[in-house]
Amino acid sequence: EPEVTQTPSHQVTQMGQEVILRCVPISNHLYFYWYRQILGQKVEFLVSFYNNEISEKSEIFDDQFSVERPDGSNFTLKIRSTKLEDSAMYFCANQGLAYEQYFGPGTRLTVT
Amino acid sequence: DAKTTQPPSMDCAEGRAANLPCNHSTISGNEYVYWYRQIHSQGPQYIIHGLKNNETNEMASLIITEDRKSSTLILPHATLRDTAVYYCIVRSQETSGSRLTFGEGTQLTVNP
Numbered sequence: 001e002p003e004v005t006q007t008p009s010h011q012v013t014q015m016g017q018e019v020i021l022r023c024v025p026i027s028n029h030l031y032f033y034w035y036r037q038i039l040g041q042k043v044e045f046l047v048s049f050y051n052n053e054i055s056e057k058s059e060i061f062d063d064q065f066s067v068e069r070p071d072g073s074n075f076t077l078k079i080r081s082t083k084l085e086d087s088a089m090y091f092c093a094n095q096g097l098a099y100e101q102y103f104g105p106g107t108r109l110t111v112t
Numbered sequence: 113d114a115k116t117t118q119p120p121s122m123d124c125a126e127g128r129a130a131n132l133p134c135n136h137s138t139i140s141g142n143e144y145v146y147w148y149r150q151i152h153s154q155g156p157q158y159i160i161h162g163l164k165n166n167e168t169n170e171m172a173s174l175i176i177t178e179d180r181k182s183s184t185l186i187l188p189h190a191t192l193r194d195t196a197v198y199y200c201i202v203r204s205q206e207t208s209g210s211r212l213t214f215g216e217g218t219q220l221t222v223n224p
Contacts, residue, residue, distance in 0.1 A: 001202070002153075014163075033211070033212075035212075042214050042215070042216070043150070043212075043214040044214075045211035045212065045213065048210065048211065053198075055210075056210055056211060058211070063171060089153065091155045091156070091213075093155075093156075096158075098161065098205075099205045100146065100158040100161060101148075101156075101158060101212060102158060103155030103156045103157065103158075105153050105154060105155050106153070106154070106155050
């Protein structure tokens, strides 16, 4: 089965600091996604990315968030100034040929 | 995307078949039924999808009723590792690149 990887597995940061979450997607899969899951809540969509552009974003994805593919392979989510409520699991996903999505193992972000 | 309804929880004995139902009475003709699962705090995992025909892969079988208003995911021989939250999601492939919307899902507990 194709595999998406994410680093780090756990990130602890202080409120107001910038964090970058990294994802190595499946090669040749063109759609990328970020989701988050606050502890005990549903998985929520953040943003989708195709052809080096954001194709859709949710109301959660405000100006504090940004995404990019800095080197054509890795896919990053940046939170500019973290807030306590940004504490969550962040999942990267790739879309396959049948429009199914393959998720990474997630990064647990803890903002203190 | 059409709304889905799933029971909040189900139990199954190890080694028996687990049958997870999903209602999607407002499904439209171009919408597929996708199943994902999430084992505690891990990234959601794609299981199977279908349009109108029954489908089977190495993980599960998907039975879709003739009127397509409901479906059943079947895990033929459930193991303890199948304990997870199972999500039924209806989605059009014409909206490639669009978000997955996760509901509450069904918490399946496989008992020894």
